Amino acid sequence: MSSATSVIEPVVFRWHRAEIVAIAPVTPHVTSVRLRCGLAAAYRAGQHVDVRLTAEDGYQAQRSYSIASAQDGSGTFELMIEGLPDGEVSGWFSQAAAVGDHVELRGPIGGSFSWDGPDGGPLLLGGGGSGVVPLLAMLRRRAQGWRQIPAALIYSVRTRAEAIALAELESLAAADPNVSLHLATTREAGGRRIDAALVGDALARLGPPGKVFLCGSNRFVAAASDLIMAAGVAPGLIRTERFGA
Amino acid sequence: MVTRGFVGRRQPPETGARLPPGQYLTDDFPILQIGPNPAVDLATWRFTLREGSRPIKTWSWAEFEALPRTTWTGDIHCVTKWSKFDTTWEGVSFDDLLADAGIAAPTNFLVAESYDDYSTNVPVADLVGGRALVATRYAGQPIHPDHGGPARLFVPHLYFWKSAKWVKGLRFTNVDTAGFWELRGYHMYGDPWREQRYIGD
Numbered sequence: 001m002s003s004a005t006s007v008i009e010p011v012v013f014r015w016h017r018a019e020i021v022a023i024a025p026v027t028p029h030v031t032s033v034r035l036r037c038g039l040a041a042a043y044r045a046g047q048h049v050d051v052r053l054t055a056e057d058g059y060q061a062q063r064s065y066s067i068a069s070a071q072d073g074s075g076t077f078e079l080m081i082e083g084l085p086d087g088e089v090s091g092w093f094s095q096a097a098a099v100g101d102h103v104e105l106r107g108p109i110g111g112s113f114s115w116d117g118p119d120g121g122p123l124l125l126g127g128g129g130s131g132v133v134p135l136l137a138m139l140r141r142r143a144q145g146w147r148q149i150p151a152a153l154i155y156s157v158r159t160r161a162e163a164i165a166l167a168e169l170e171s172l173a174a175a176d177p178n179v180s181l182h183l184a185t186t187r188e189a190g191g192r193r194i195d196a197a198l199v200g201d202a203l204a205r206l207g208p209p210g211k212v213f214l215c216g217s218n219r220f221v222a223a224a225s226d227l228i229m230a231a232g233v234a235p236g237l238i239r240t241e242r243f244g245a
Numbered sequence: 246m247v248t249r250g251f252v253g254r255r256q257p258p259e260t261g262a263r264l265p266p267g268q269y270l271t272d273d274f275p276i277l278q279i280g281p282n283p284a285v286d287l288a289t290w291r292f293t294l295r296e297g298s299r300p301i302k303t304w305s306w307a308e309f310e311a312l313p314r315t316t317w318t319g320d321i322h323c324v325t326k327w328s329k330f331d332t333t334w335e336g337v338s339f340d341d342l343l344a345d346a347g348i349a350a351p352t353n354f355l356v357a358e359s360y361d362d363y364s365t366n367v368p369v370a371d372l373v374g375g376r377a378l379v380a381t382r383y384a385g386q387p388i389h390p391d392h393g394g395p396a397r398l399f400v401p402h403l404y405f406w407k408s409a410k411w412v413k414g415l416r417f418t419n420v421d422t423a424g425f426w427e428l429r430g431y432h433m434y435g436d437p438w439r440e441q442r443y444i445g446d
Contacts, residue, residue, distance in 0.1 A: 013430065013443040053251040062267045092250065110429075225282075238280045
């Protein structure tokens with residue numbers, strides 16, 4: 001393609017070989033995988049990569065996974081992969097993958113759902129389940145030199161045990177007066193789903209958002225979008241990523 | 246490059262033959278879009294054909310619904326890797342739109358423009374000859390807003406990001422002009438059978 005004058009991000013997504021340098025469960029269903037790969041040199045928080053696995057007979061399967069880390073100059077990045085029932089690719093990561101294994105990656109993909117410090121804020125983030133992963137990357141990026149930008153994270157998850165990076169998020173919110181965490185546990189006694197009061201709390205702490213990123217199931221993203229728009233936030237500020245049906 | 250320990254889940258041959266490379270079959274209907282559903286009111290809905298900035302013809306919802314209807318059943322393929330089989334869509338074919346406007350396509354390319362910020366480019370050759378609809382019904386019902394209703398472009402032989410949701414018009418262009426995702430690294434054409442997901446594929 002050669003419409004060079006109109007291309008915002010002139011990129012070609014080639015497949016890159018990547019080596020697993022660390023792998024560990026972070027919740028009962030989610031595995032953290034750190035990969036060494038040339039792609040780690042440049043990416044934006046919120047972006048994802050395509051992962052390709054190849055069987056002995058040449059059969060291949062691909063899936064997309066969000067990057068959880070912020071660029072750190074290490075030549076590596078972190079994915080957090082939720083193991084799905086019968087997950088063809090996620091099952092390999094949760095059951096077979098080990099340090100030293102190789103996979104193929106391409107990307108980073110997703111310029112629309114991404115953030116960097118110069119984009120500004122305040123940042124209103126809403127994550128459902130493993131949809132928190134790209135938002136975690138944004139908070140990690142913010143912590144690298146953009147702490148003056150206020151951020152609020154609404155995080156809907158079944159139980160605290162299933163919450164990804166909960167200790168990191170809670171200590172961030174406790175230590176940084178510009179960050180607030182609004183946890184909704186949907187399957188615990190005294191828990192709740194995201195509702196107008198929760199969104200109201202987040203907006204009261206944050207002030208009017210400049211950027212809104214929502215990621216999770218369709219049900220979560222639709223509910224969060226409706227509540228945030230009902231609270232007066234302009235639809236054009238909201239960017240969404242959804243998975244599943 | 247073989248991945249140690251990866252076996253994969255093989256599809257039955259009759260399924261595999263219908264799946265473009267890198268795709269998997271889903272029974273769900275996943276929803277992917279850049280932001281919230283835009284508020285679209287049928288009372289003020291309009292669909293406009295333009296050449297550049299010049300309007301050629303505009304239809305109201307009632308006028309659009311009175312146009313000849315075409316039904317299409319088959320498989321759709323999303324760049325995010327899912328494919329869905331045996332889907333049924335109904336709407337107005339691109340050919341019938343041009344006929345009602347009383348024109349032949351004035352250029353070889355167009356950009357579909359939507360009620361949100363979205364746009365996507367498609368060659369005219371991929372829309373004529375019964376290959377594309379502006380769809381208003383899915384599985385016999387009005388298209389749910391989550392899936393692009395009241396009307397979405399429907400070009401099933403290309404990846405589904407080309408089938409713009411909440412479409413409000415088609416703008417003919419002299420050259421192939423990148424839309425929202427095409428400006429962000431996605432392929433200008435998007436043929437699933439050649440796995441044209443991204444620039445350079």
